[in-house]
Amino acid sequence: MADLGRLILIVPHSxxxxxxxxxxxxxxxxxxxxxxxxxxxxRADIRAxxxxxxxxxxxxxxxxxxxxxxxxxHRIAHxxxxxxxxxxxxxxxxxxxxxxxxxxxxGATIGKGFFIDHGMxxxxxxxxxxxxxxxxxxxxxxxxxSLEKKKRHPTIENNVVIATGAKVLGAITIGENSRxxxxxxxxxxxxxxxxxxxxxxxxxxxxxxxxxxQPLDHGRNLDPEMEMLRCMQHKIEELDSRxxxxxxxxxxxx
Numbered sequence: 093m094a095d096l097g098r099l100i101l102i103v104p105h106s107x108x109x110x111x112x113x114x115x116x117x118x119x120x121x122x123x124x125x126x127x128x129x130x131x132x133x134x135r136a137d138i139r140a141x142x143x144x145x146x147x148x149x150x151x152x153x154x155x156x157x158x159x160x161x162x163x164x165x166h167r168i169a170h171x172x173x174x175x176x177x178x179x180x181x182x183x184x185x186x187x188x189x190x191x192x193x194x195x196x197x198x199g200a201t202i203g204k205g206f207f208i209d210h211g212m213x214x215x216x217x218x219x220x221x222x223x224x225x226x227x228x229x230x231x232x233x234x235x236x237x238s239l240e241k242k243k244r245h246p247t248i249e250n251n252v253v254i255a256t257g258a259k260v261l262g263a264i265t266i267g268e269n270s271r272x273x274x275x276x277x278x279x280x281x282x283x284x285x286x287x288x289x290x291x292x293x294x295x296x297x298x299x300x301x302x303x304x305x306q307p308l309d310h311g312r313n314l315d316p317e318m319e320m321l322r323c324m325q326h327k328i329e330e331l332d333s334r335x336x337x338x339x340x341x342x343x344x345x346x
Contacts, residue, residue: 130167136204136224137163144207144227159208162194169198200234202226203250217245223268224250231257237279238262249284291317 141154148154165188172181181198189195193212196202200216203224208214210230216222219242220234232254236244246260249268257275260266267284278293287297295303 130171133167133204134164137206140205140207140225140227145209157211158192158194159211162188162192162196162208162211162214163202163206165192166196166198166200166202169196170200170202173198200245219243219263220245221247223248223252226251227253229254229256229274233259233261235259235261236263246278 137160138151138154141157141160142148148157154160165184169181169184169188172178172184178198185196185198194208194214196214196216197218197220199218200220200222202216202222203226205225206222206228207226208228208230213231214228215233215235217234217236219236222234226248234246234248238244243263245263247263247265248254248260249266249270251269252266252272253270254260254266254272255274255276258272258278259276260272260278262279264278264281266272266278266282267286269285270282271287272278272282272293273287273289275291276289276293277291278288280293282288282293282295283298285299286295288294289296297303
């Protein structure tokens with residue numbers, strides 16, 4: 093029983109073990125409810141893979157998923173972080189990043205049923221909070237826009253889907269059941285049951301109904317940058333027409 097208060101980390105491809113002495117009050121906690129909760133959450137995470145990925149055929153394939161590996165590693169790292177074992181938590185987090193290509197700060201809070209599909213390039217910041225049954229694809233960033241030591245990363249509520257390459261930045265809230273489109277850059281709060289697209293991200297569907305477009309958009313524009321290019325093209329054509337008129341007038345006078 094003397095070793096129950098010691099955490100042992102196995103470093104891959106190394107013959108050495110890294111030891112961390114745990115506070116005595118944590119030893120009994122580790123042996124009882126903590127691991128029961130961990131297994132319940134793990135079952136929910138594995139179930140989420142089967143529900144969200146049609147390519148998942150059996151448990152043995154699912155156990156090879158990098159997204160699942162990163163989630164399991166994060167849950168261990170997060171426990172260590174809460175127990176004030178910051179270096180051990182960072183070590184687990186960085187080892188996971190090296191092997192999966194997914195970087196999740198050990199301070200981030202993640203609910204059950206979380207699934208990162210494909211996973212490569214995902215970054216989740218320290219103060220990010222993620223609810224239950226959230227689906228995230230590769231290249232997603234939950235980042236901060238402040239250097240202050242406070243809440244600076246997004247809060248993602250339950251049942252949100254964040255598509256490939258989307259960036260959600262700042263201490264904003266993404267409402268439950270919302271969808272963030274691929275490569276969108278979201279800088280403001282998103283209400284529940286909304287769909288967001290574009291750079292910067294804006295709501296195009298809310299509660300199942302298409303959001304009314306601004307004047308002159310004519311219900312077609314979902315890309316502010318493209319609209320800006322169209323305006324510039326219109327101005328250039330207008331200036332070209334004026335120049336031709338002036339040149340024609342000078343020629344007639346001569």
